[in-house]
Amino acid sequence: MPGPSAVLWDGDVLGGPRLASVRGRIPPTTISRLPIYLRCLAAASPGATFCSSEQLAEIAGVNSAQVRKDLSYLGSYGVRGVGYNIAELEAQIRRVLGLDREYPTVIVGAGNLGRALARYDGFADAGFRVVALFDVDPAKVGPGPAGIPILAMGELERVVRDEDVAIAILAVPASAAQGVAERLAEAGIRSILNFAPTVLRIGDGVEVRRVDLSTELQILTYHLRSRLLSESG
């Protein structure tokens, strides 16, 4: 086993004995594709044991060289002439993404979006357990959707501590987002999924990902418009 100074971090810390280590940084673009591959593998033919990069690329809608390069960052899970062992590869991707445990999650903002997200099955399916919703409006406090309680904002720090919450989903108005994000960071949250249409300014210790619904639509209209112009021009 190499000394700790030889590796940046080591996939074997949580992994099984059969599996090679993950060495060095995995590029962000690769990370963002791993969940897609995971889903494609889960959807692969039930009987199959192996899956080629070509097949995976076809389902995921990417280039097969990209699949091979992406997977090479995880270590060697392919068999030349055969393909990738589906079960092994799935396990390794889950391990690299940290999906071999459950993540207590809170949703801040119990408006339309927050409540819909609380009911969204996809989160639970992927191992994200929503332990509570929070809202500034005292009238909303009480039993919430899908059996998840809606709590007062004052409870935030206590719940984060008691339930060991690592992830917060931010579904508050843009005007409130920055303030709430700062409170979450202060309470010890290290990961925020931000649905508020605003750029959060927060320390490096907190990872923020933004899901910006209007922005996505506006990018679509750019293409609609340019297609229109090229047709009429």
Next chain:
Amino acid sequence: MPGPSAVLWDGDVLGGPRLASVRGRIPPTTISRLPIYLRCLAAASPGATFCSSEQLAEIAGVNSAQVRKDLSYLGSYGVRGVGYNIAELEAQIRRVLGLDREYPTVIVGAGNLGRALARYDGFADAGFRVVALFDVDPAKVGPGPAGIPILAMGELERVVRDEDVAIAILAVPASAAQGVAERLAEAGIRSILNFAPTVLRIGDGVEVRRVDLSTELQILTYHLRSRLLSESG
């Protein structure tokens, strides 16, 4: 005026006389930042007339050289030594993104997410008018959220035609997404915002953007895990 062969497309087609043309392709990464800039400009100090690339960069959370490069693709809207005229720049970004008109939009899937999206103010604020929701479940057909009707899937083609719908928001289960996307394409929809956790395989004539909620959370867990490992390692 240059001949049509000299430009790929021309921002003046819908633009005012004062404004320079947009020539050539705007890089996708730039397009995806334009909505952010637009929001930052709208949020800029109400009294101000000009805004520097440095200020804009600060609010948008990007490098100021990037702001200048991005904006340079739109033509020359800055004044050296002064900054960008906020109102002019806003107008030009809206024009480039095609936001100088309204877009009739449909939401397919009247589940939790579809209904929450129908109620989401951000869409209407940005000029996206949701004309109808659609659902396979006949029991859901009838008056829907925010005064928007829930219609049977059979009505899809008629509504798309009659209301000149260009954008569809896909909020159906993954298993149904591909089939619905093909119907939408067939009906003449050119832009799809896909919330179903699946990669759509569809012709080049249809622009698809994916919003993948579980994937976003899984990217967060990757960083949580690697932070955990580097702390304990």
Next chain:
DNA sequence: TAGATTGTTAATCGATTAACAATC
């Protein structure tokens, strides 16, 4: 062995950013 497919190299492509001349 012959056929298939990986893992990796090297080329290409595109995006970011520092630096600075142009110019308000």
Next chain:
DNA sequence: TAGATTGTTAATCGATTAACAATC
């Protein structure tokens, strides 16, 4: 003019992809 800031160039960085040797 002096100070400020743009617009653009060139350097750097990172991501994609074709090609192919390694090898099952």
